Amino acid sequence: MGAQQVRDGFVALYGAEPDGVWSAPGRVNLIGEHTDYNDGFVMPFALPHTTVAAVSRRTDGVLRLHSANVKDTAGTAGGVVELRLDALAPESDRNWTAYPAGVFWALREAGHPVTGADIHLASTVPTGAGLSSSAALEVVVALALNDLYELGLQRWQLARLCQRAENVYVGAPTGIMDQTAAACCTEGHALFLDTRDLSQRQIPFDLAAEGMRLLVVDTRVKHAHSDGEYGKRRAGCEKGAALLGVDALRDVPYDGLDAALARLGDEEEVRRLVRHVVTEDHRVERVVSLLESGDTRAIGPLLTEGHASLRDDFRISGPELDLVVDTALEAGALGARMTGGGFGGSAIVLAEAGDADAITKAVEAAFAAAGFTAPRTFEAVPAAGARRLV
Known part of the structure; x- marks a missing residue:
């Protein structure tokens, strides 16, 4: 509007x-x-x-x-x-x-x-x-x-x-x-x-200039951050930091992750949360490096790797989000993952421009076959932040 x-x-x-x-x-x-x-x-x-x-x-x-x-x-x-x-x-x-x-x-x-x-x-x-x-x-x-x-x-x-x-x-x-x-x-x-x-x-993030598109697939599954599961994940991360004697999980080095996980012993849920956060921070740094070197297509596998971590370690994905990712990858996407707080919401799909329409149709067909509500898909193009209009 x-x-x-x-x-x-x-x-x-x-x-x-x-x-x-x-x-x-x-x-x-x-x-x-x-x-x-x-x-x-x-x-x-x-x-x-x-x-x-x-x-x-x-x-x-x-x-x-x-x-x-x-x-x-x-x-x-x-x-x-x-x-x-x-x-x-x-x-x-x-x-x-x-x-x-x-x-x-x-x-x-x-x-x-x-x-x-x-x-x-x-x-x-x-x-x-x-x-x-x-x-x-x-x-x-x-x-x-x-x-x-x-x-x-x-x-x-x-x-x-x-x-x-x-x-x-x-x-x-x-x-x-x-x-x-x-x-x-x-x-x-x-x-x-x-x-x-x-x-x-x-x-700089101009996919169109490089012949790619980033799709957002809204699964239409609603989520609410104030619900308890989000808070449980945050409390678990804080527990992990306390057990490891650091101010925040940011302070656990990637090359020291195995040793940190070993120190957590049988705290399996906390181990999973720590593993996700430490590897995800490392993925962000790798994506930045790839974008700055002009190797944009190489970020695709990192997006997919991030989704697996959110699904298996953080456990905040869901059937609809997983279906978007799996179907998009099968249809030729460069990478895909859930985005946002989880428990519903949206996934993103990195694709060659020429494959985007076919991937969108494949996801829609997969949702119909699964009996899910039809998703809404649109292209995400980096826009301006907050500003005064008048």
Whole structure:
């Protein structure tokens, strides 16, 4: 949805022009899954799918929220939700409004003088597909408030505040990758991010120029980060770090992995989690090296290797995701893996441009034969991060 449509929607709702219009994208993670909360490496890029927000300041401590994507039982757009900033409390809201409200809460907790807003939102980021629709929502609100209230915060600082909103206010134990991707990605690049210190390198990633395409296959199986399984994986990683005497699993060297696993003894579940995180960090570094040397096709097997690790060690894949990967590879894909938090969501497929349509049809046929809901497939092209539109 374009800036003018969202602006017009704001006027219809609130009876005045907004102070501005902003957007923030969803993201695909090329490689580096469940490494961000282990202080590790990730490599996301922004999608052209965005959440757009028209926003005006208020000075009375009131927050009014409306989303064009939220429908009532009759299928029409829901009404405006009104909240008081002084009544916001962590984990008090289980609705979509928790994400923008959480940003206000996090900013105020950090001492920033935000005094309210009228907000109208519209999004093309698929929800529940592992493409960070929640981070896009958080970051677009944070960027708007940063501009309107002249807070002077850097993009990485906004990402940190949005992560705190999701961790504490919403109650989802996510890492920093999604918010940083939405805030900091640039068009035509993948973001090589060290989640420990938030140092970044923009790595050119133009598959079309090399005759390739990256497909996103949304299995339409919904996932929810605040459900218990994600939290269990994070707690298991933290247990592994404690048993190994390191600050985070990032500190376990790849060439010392076997020795580390031996030290964990019969802690089999923890051993699996540690093995995934350490090998996944190594895969990210290998992908960066290959992209920087121009050997892009060689990243395909690393994507597939990452999927096997997520399936067998981290155990967060599922029948639909595995079917996408297996079918795509049989149909000639260069590599494929699940992306995002797991337990549903999306997979990515790296393919020669001439093979992409046949792979898409093969996956659709496999889903039909298995009796699964038809997947939705689209091409992912690295897009711009969060920005002001008007």
